Amino acid sequence: MSESIHQEIVFKANATRIYDALLDSKKFSEFTGGASAEINRDAGGAFSCFGGVIMGRNVELVPDRRIVQAWRVQNWPEGIYSIVKLELHAQGAETRLVMDHVGFPDGLRGHLNGEEPDGGWHRQYWEPLAKYLR
Numbered sequence: 001m002s003e004s005i006h007q008e009i010v011f012k013a014n015a016t017r018i019y020d021a022l023l024d025s026k027k028f029s030e031f032t033g034g035a036s037a038e039i040n041r042d043a044g045g046a047f048s049c050f051g052g053v054i055m056g057r058n059v060e061l062v063p064d065r066r067i068v069q070a071w072r073v074q075n076w077p078e079g080i081y082s083i084v085k086l087e088l089h090a091q092g093a094e095t096r097l098v099m100d101h102v103g104f105p106d107g108l109r110g111h112l113n114g115e116e117p118d119g120g121w122h123r124q125y126w127e128p129l130a131k132y133l134r
Helices: 015-023 025-031 121-133
Strands: 004-011 037-039 046-049 054-062 066-073 082-091 094-102
Touching (some): 015 094, 025 121
Antiparallel strands (some): 037 046, 066 082
């Protein structure tokens, strides 16, 4: 589990809108095309999204600045969690999101990074989020 993913995306929205979309169950479901989501907005709170395919806990939350989650996919071996860290940096009317994802099972980098047709942060999160924020 030594692979990692680093991505930087600029959104035409302020950090508050992005933070809220990622941590509000209703907004998350809206931007992902109606997939069910249950997100507790407290540090230590559990989350489940995409109908339970992705689940975990919020490790650290700094409103409008940082989200750190212990994150896993339903079909990973039991007890295996990766860490997803999202940093939000205001840039005038835009926000640069810096994402680091570490600790996922070997061989899954291509899927999570979007190098395979059915997965990826860009396809599942960033592209629909950009459309939602317009």
